[in-house]
Each structure stands twice: as C-alpha cells, then as structure tokens.
Amino acid sequence: MEDPARLAALETLRAVRQRDAYANLVLPQMLRDRRITGRDAALATKLTYGSARAQGLLDAVIEACSDRPLSEVDGSALDALRLGTYQLLRTRIPSHAAVASTVDLVRAELGSGIAGFVNAVLRRVAEQDEAAWVDELAPDPDTDPVGNLAFTHAHPRWIAQAFAEALGSRGEPLKLALEADDARPAVHLVARPGEVSADELAAIVGGDVAPYSPYGVHLETGAGDPGDLEPVRERLANVQDxxxxxxxxxxxxxxxxxxxxxxxxxxxxxxxxxxxxxxxxxxxxxxxxxxxxxxxxxxxxxxxxxxxxxxxxxxxxxxxxxxxxxxxxxxxxxxxxxxxxxxxxxxxxxxxxxxxxxxxxxxxxxxxxxxxxxxxxxxxxxxxxxxxxxxxxxxxxxxxxxxxxxxxxxxxxxxxxxxxxxxxxxxxxxxxxxxxxxxxxxxxxxxx
CATH class of the missing domain: 3.40.50.150 (Vaccinia Virus protein VP39)
Structure with a gap:
C-alpha cells in the first residue's frame, strides 16, 4: 500500500541527515512536486518536523531498545527508527499502525533483514509511553534539574542551560520555556503597511489579528503552506514571526x-x-x-x-x-x-x-x-x-x-x-x- 505522507517524511529526514538540509525547505517543495495535499500533507509535516525536533530524545530511547550503539545502525534504518519512535511516543497513531507502516517502508527500500531489526526495536519502544521512557532515561531532576528538563523537552543540555541563565531560573520558567520551544509554532504573517491592514489580511486568510504587532496576523498551526496564500503571492503580506x-x-x-x-x-x-x-x-x-x-x-x-x-x-x-x-x-x-x-x-x-x-x-x-x-x-x-x-x-x-x-x-x-x-x-x-x-x-x- 502506498504511504506518500510517511515516505515524504522519511526522505526529508534522510536529506537532513545526509546533506545537512533544512526540513522546512525540503518538505514543502517535496509536497508540491508530488502533489501531496490535505491530510497526507498535514501528516507528513507533523511527522517530519516532530521527528527532527525530538531527535535527541528519540535517539536515547532507540539506543535503549537496540542491541547495538546508534553509531553502528545503518543511517537509513535510523531515519526510519526515528520516524517510527516519534509516532509511538508523540502521536495518537495506534502502535500497530506506527510499527507496521515504518517496517513496510524499510522492507521496500532496505530489505527484510534490516526490516526485522527495525521491527524488533520499535516493538520494544512500544512497551512504554514517553513519560515512562523519560522517567527511566532522563537525568535525576534533584541533582540535575536542567539536564532533566532538557531531556524531557528534547533540547541539548547546553541550550537548556543558556535558556536558564537568560531566564534566571532552573525551575518552572525554564520548564515552560522549553515546553513552548518543543511545540509546533503557529505561522505569523505581516501585512505590508500602506497596502493592507492586519484586519483585512486576517479576514482574507482566515487568521487572527496578532495581539501586539499592528501589522501581524496569526494562522492556525498546521494551516498549510503560507506561500500558497494569495496575499503572500501578491506581496501584500510576508511570513514573519x-x-x-x-x-x-x-x-x-x-x-x-x-x-x-x-x-x-x-x-x-x-x-x-x-x-x-x-x-x-x-x-x-x-x-x-x-x-x-x-x-x-x-x-x-x-x-x-x-x-x-x-x-x-x-x-x-x-x-x-x-x-x-x-x-x-x-x-x-x-x-x-x-x-x-x-x-x-x-x-x-x-x-x-x-x-x-x-x-x-x-x-x-x-x-x-x-x-x-x-x-x-x-x-x-x-x-x-x-x-x-x-x-x-x-x-x-x-x-x-x-x-x-x-x-x-x-x-x-x-x-x-x-x-x-x-x-x-x-x-x-x-x-x-x-x-x-x-x-x-x-x-x-x-x-x-
């Protein structure tokens, strides 16, 4: 059975790993080229960005469930393991569907041997939810609160430490900052002054006027490619946080x-x-x-x-x-x-x-x-x-x-x-x- 959404996600993750590509540049073009739209496009976007964002946490879980270190895992198999593990831990996709769909992609490309390895690892991953894996693998919150929050919210520790120093806190403010940074953001638009107002732009695109910028409009998360919006194509608006x-x-x-x-x-x-x-x-x-x-x-x-x-x-x-x-x-x-x-x-x-x-x-x-x-x-x-x-x-x-x-x-x-x-x-x-x-x-x- 064809699975265009997961295949697009997998190939984007591979481009990120092999070519140091940027997911937010590769995926939209791939979706356009393959004419993937609607639910499939939304699924591909969620799986790609989610897997890339959570890579550190996913890798820790994968290594805990594997019989070999990640450095010895085939790169393409690792891409698939990240995709499958993300589905198991951070989506509502049923476990059997997450495992089966990932294994099918691996089998079609890499053969039955590697597909069997991927199947075994993902079945072990599926034995616990994300919270249980975090409890098992994250640093102790009492002795290393920054490390614990970094692991929990999928950030390198040095970045979490930089956030903590800027916030002046290793507690609740840091938790909230990392939590927000680990979530998929809404798209923001800016109306071109003198051409269109924020109210007019919001009405055209079905968004909400921004709370602080007099030219800003917020779109719903997952609203699709903003480059397809008519005001953006006609340079009446740009994508800008x-x-x-x-x-x-x-x-x-x-x-x-x-x-x-x-x-x-x-x-x-x-x-x-x-x-x-x-x-x-x-x-x-x-x-x-x-x-x-x-x-x-x-x-x-x-x-x-x-x-x-x-x-x-x-x-x-x-x-x-x-x-x-x-x-x-x-x-x-x-x-x-x-x-x-x-x-x-x-x-x-x-x-x-x-x-x-x-x-x-x-x-x-x-x-x-x-x-x-x-x-x-x-x-x-x-x-x-x-x-x-x-x-x-x-x-x-x-x-x-x-x-x-x-x-x-x-x-x-x-x-x-x-x-x-x-x-x-x-x-x-x-x-x-x-x-x-x-x-x-x-x-x-x-x-x-």
Missing part, C-alpha cells in the same frame, strides 16, 4: 530630532525586516539601504522588497564604505545562533554547538560598532538577534556601549502593551510569555 515585527518596529518608534528619511538595514537577508522598514519609511517619503553580504540572499531581499524604496548593496556590513553618520536609523539584525527560533527550525538544535557562540559574538560586536559609526549623532540603532544567549545579547551590547559611549535606551517603552518585559533596558521575548520567537532587542543612541 510577530517578535521579528516588534523588533523592527522598535527601531521606528524611538524618538528622533532632525532628519528621519534615510534608514539602513545592515544585515538585510533574507529581507523580512527590510520589507517592513521600507514600507514604513516609504510612507514618509524616505528610503532604505539594505546591505547583504551573500549574493543569493541579496537577491531574496530584492524580490521581497520589490516595489518599495529600497537600494540593495551586496557588501560586508562591517566594511560598507558608507560615509560616517549617513543614516538616521540603523537596524543590526545580526547573524546569530538562532537559539530563539528553534521551534521553527526543527533540526537546528541538534546542529548548533557551544563553540558557535564565540565566533558569532565577535562578528556581532563588529557589526554593532560599525552601525554606531554609520548612524548620525543623535540617531538610533536597534541591535536584534534571535537568541536569548547572554553572550549574544547583553554581553555584546554592554561591551559595545562601553567602548563607544552609546546610550542604551529603555527599549521596553518601544514595545507598547507587551507584558512581562523584565527589568530592561533591553527586551527579551519568549515563546511561553509572548507567543513569539525568543527575540532580543536593544536600542542605542549615538551621542550628540
């Missing part, structure tokens, strides 16, 4: 004396924030310069900002050659670990390593320093990263502010009506508190 919208808007809300018609996005790819900023500055007759180092990402910016007052420059944001003080407002949406958007990039948590942080913070400091050179005296810079890691957030901002003399503004005032923003002066958003990605934003003013 509400937290990203709020951080871009914070730059525009900071008070400014004097000129205010020349804005800069120093790290513009793939173009979501640039499109929002360009639409807003364009309403006032201004322009946006969008800088992007990678040519293919610069092309994405051009496409996304088509029809807006934007000039795209393909260059390194640290070495633009722009005249000092040439801009009124500058956005530094710096390259980062992406730890704040793990729920949207299911495999990313298992790829990132602690060593990545140090390399990125050097780049982040250089970009923020250059932004403060390019903004005019009295102008403002928004430093934004999609990460709560303290080294990437308050560490970078404090260091650059000390060396440049830049004034840190109370960024909380630039997020009106958003609750639970902490002690400031920066803002750290969280999925469990705000329903957004874990975006960080600090707004600084260059001294006059």
């Amino acid at each position: 509400e937290g990203s919208q709020l951080c871009a808007l914070a730059l525009t809300r900071a008070s400014l004396e004097g000129t205010d018609d020349r804005w800069l996005d120093l790290c513009a790819g793939p173009g979501g924030k640039a499109a929002l900023l360009a639409a807003l500055v364009g309403l006032e007759g201004g322009e946006l310069i969008a800088v992007e180092k990678a040519p293919h990402r610069a092309e994405l910016v051009r496409k996304l900002t088509s029809g807006l007052p934007v000039t795209v420059e393909v260059t390194d944001g640290r070495e633009t050659g722009f005249v000092e003080g040439a801009f009124d407002r500058v956005l530094v949406d710096a390259p980062c670990t992406g730890l704040g958007a793990l729920r949207r990039r299911p495999e990313a948590r298992w790829r990132r390593q602690p060593a990545d942080v140090g390399q990125l913070t050097t780049l982040q400091r250089e970009l923020l320093t250059e932004a403060l050179r390019l903004v005019r005296p009295g102008g403002v810079v928004a430093y934004v990263v999609c990460s709560p890691h303290l080294s990437e957030t308050v560490g970078v901002v404090a260091d650059v502010a000390r060396r440049t003399g830049a004034e840190q503004l109370d960024t909380r005032t630039l997020f009106p009506e958003v609750p639970d923003l902490g002690d400031g002066p920066h803002v750290q958003l969280w999925p469990h508190l705000h329903g957004t990605d874990a975006m960080f934003c600090a707004v600084l003013r260059r001294p006059v």
Whole structure:
C-alpha cells in the first residue's frame, strides 16, 4: 500500500541527515512536486518536523531498545527508527499502525533483514509511553534539574542551560520555556503597511489579528503552506514571526530630532525586516539601504522588497564604505545562533554547538560598532538577534556601549502593551510569555 505522507517524511529526514538540509525547505517543495495535499500533507509535516525536533530524545530511547550503539545502525534504518519512535511516543497513531507502516517502508527500500531489526526495536519502544521512557532515561531532576528538563523537552543540555541563565531560573520558567520551544509554532504573517491592514489580511486568510504587532496576523498551526496564500503571492503580506515585527518596529518608534528619511538595514537577508522598514519609511517619503553580504540572499531581499524604496548593496556590513553618520536609523539584525527560533527550525538544535557562540559574538560586536559609526549623532540603532544567549545579547551590547559611549535606551517603552518585559533596558521575548520567537532587542543612541 502506498504511504506518500510517511515516505515524504522519511526522505526529508534522510536529506537532513545526509546533506545537512533544512526540513522546512525540503518538505514543502517535496509536497508540491508530488502533489501531496490535505491530510497526507498535514501528516507528513507533523511527522517530519516532530521527528527532527525530538531527535535527541528519540535517539536515547532507540539506543535503549537496540542491541547495538546508534553509531553502528545503518543511517537509513535510523531515519526510519526515528520516524517510527516519534509516532509511538508523540502521536495518537495506534502502535500497530506506527510499527507496521515504518517496517513496510524499510522492507521496500532496505530489505527484510534490516526490516526485522527495525521491527524488533520499535516493538520494544512500544512497551512504554514517553513519560515512562523519560522517567527511566532522563537525568535525576534533584541533582540535575536542567539536564532533566532538557531531556524531557528534547533540547541539548547546553541550550537548556543558556535558556536558564537568560531566564534566571532552573525551575518552572525554564520548564515552560522549553515546553513552548518543543511545540509546533503557529505561522505569523505581516501585512505590508500602506497596502493592507492586519484586519483585512486576517479576514482574507482566515487568521487572527496578532495581539501586539499592528501589522501581524496569526494562522492556525498546521494551516498549510503560507506561500500558497494569495496575499503572500501578491506581496501584500510576508511570513514573519510577530517578535521579528516588534523588533523592527522598535527601531521606528524611538524618538528622533532632525532628519528621519534615510534608514539602513545592515544585515538585510533574507529581507523580512527590510520589507517592513521600507514600507514604513516609504510612507514618509524616505528610503532604505539594505546591505547583504551573500549574493543569493541579496537577491531574496530584492524580490521581497520589490516595489518599495529600497537600494540593495551586496557588501560586508562591517566594511560598507558608507560615509560616517549617513543614516538616521540603523537596524543590526545580526547573524546569530538562532537559539530563539528553534521551534521553527526543527533540526537546528541538534546542529548548533557551544563553540558557535564565540565566533558569532565577535562578528556581532563588529557589526554593532560599525552601525554606531554609520548612524548620525543623535540617531538610533536597534541591535536584534534571535537568541536569548547572554553572550549574544547583553554581553555584546554592554561591551559595545562601553567602548563607544552609546546610550542604551529603555527599549521596553518601544514595545507598547507587551507584558512581562523584565527589568530592561533591553527586551527579551519568549515563546511561553509572548507567543513569539525568543527575540532580543536593544536600542542605542549615538551621542550628540
């Protein structure tokens, strides 16, 4: 019997493992190419993203049920074991169906021998539910509370520790943050200012107006490929997390004396924030310069900002050659670990390593320093990263502010009506508190 949904999920997991592909890029294209729609598309999406997101927990259970270490398991068989184990532990699919469907896929591709091994492992997995396996395999919550929560909610321990340090808690707040980060997120849209309102967009797509962004709309989880929506195809709206919208808007809300018609996005790819900023500055007759180092990402910016007052420059944001003080407002949406958007990039948590942080913070400091050179005296810079890691957030901002003399503004005032923003002066958003990605934003003013 054909099983297009599970086959698509399995082949996407294989692409992630073999080619370091991104599931959220591979799967939608595969579904379109194979014309998989409706329930099959929804099932494929759930199984793919769920299996990729929970990989660490799944691997621990698989190894506990196997007669060999994972390093000795055939890669394609391991992909199938992850898919089957996810169905057994984290879906309502009957156990016999989860096992049989997975074994059938393996038998058709790898033969009866490996299919027998997969069958034996999955039957052992099915002997307990997820809670029982967590009780058996997770670190002791009394001696290692962070490790226990990391295992329970399928996060590498170092990432859970970074969350704990940013939250200032190893208890309930950390549990809630990891729990929210382990859930499949809703899709957020941003209406293009001057073209369509959030109310109009919500009515067109059947979504809900976002609680905080005046341009945001939330779609139901599992609502399908947002790229198929007419407003997105016609560039009346883009896919953008509400937290990203709020951080871009914070730059525009900071008070400014004097000129205010020349804005800069120093790290513009793939173009979501640039499109929002360009639409807003364009309403006032201004322009946006969008800088992007990678040519293919610069092309994405051009496409996304088509029809807006934007000039795209393909260059390194640290070495633009722009005249000092040439801009009124500058956005530094710096390259980062992406730890704040793990729920949207299911495999990313298992790829990132602690060593990545140090390399990125050097780049982040250089970009923020250059932004403060390019903004005019009295102008403002928004430093934004999609990460709560303290080294990437308050560490970078404090260091650059000390060396440049830049004034840190109370960024909380630039997020009106958003609750639970902490002690400031920066803002750290969280999925469990705000329903957004874990975006960080600090707004600084260059001294006059």
